[in-house]
Amino acid sequence: MLADSIKAGDVLKPFHIEVTEQMVRKYGEVSGDFNPIHFEDRAAKEKGFPAKIIHGMLSMAITSNIVEPYLQKGYWVKSYEMKFKAPVFVGETVTIEGTISALEKESVTIDIRVSSPTYPQVAKSEILLHVYK
Template sequence: MSTVTKGEEFGPLEVTVTRANLVRYAGASLDFNPIHWNERFAHEVGLPDVIAHGMLTMAFAGSLVTDWAGDPGKVLEYGVRFTRPVPVPDDADGATVTFTGKVSEVSEGSPAIAKVLITAKCQGQTVLGKAVARVAVD
């Protein structure tokens, strides 16, 4: 990673989430909550459709940062708040989530630490809040 400066922006990372992704993630995470696969159940509990797992959305946002950092080991801290679900329609197109990052501050020191603010949007709406990573930079 070259010199990092305050205000630097990176991305976007556009991810298409399909129902097939949800099935695979459910199997890997053992999260078989019916809101992630049963449309009838999702509607009964007030959701607009089956929704993506929050941790899957968080993982995609994390990959934006690790790709930018060039080394997952440089990510020292990472957290988000789940502010809005990602509805995933039952079609071939799925849902597109767009992730971007912006360096909001860079500390002095060795290594310098960059505070990265992550934006995640689906259908023009923010789906992750307070998405922040702290990354060791050279």
């Protein structure tokens, strides 16, 4: 288990990912969310955004990739909360950073911060991982 090798305060390896139009299109197809603010600059501008924005749940899905190493080592996601602070624009590269905020016998809590070139914090989240029994 990873619990033997981690401690509260540990920083996870950050990652960067460009959110492409293809990703947004595929997410729209899977989710059924075809709100024009995700696909048309004009529609996004009419709602006050300077360009198309990605789906909030797409950013949540992308962010969860930071815990993948833990999932491969015997943990599962027990809870996942995200607060959206600002939009991510289609084509931007987001940065996901995580810190172990709490470690218990059978669980790990990870605080996560998501940023973009436009906004220093687009979202923050907390993922609680629990060990398989």
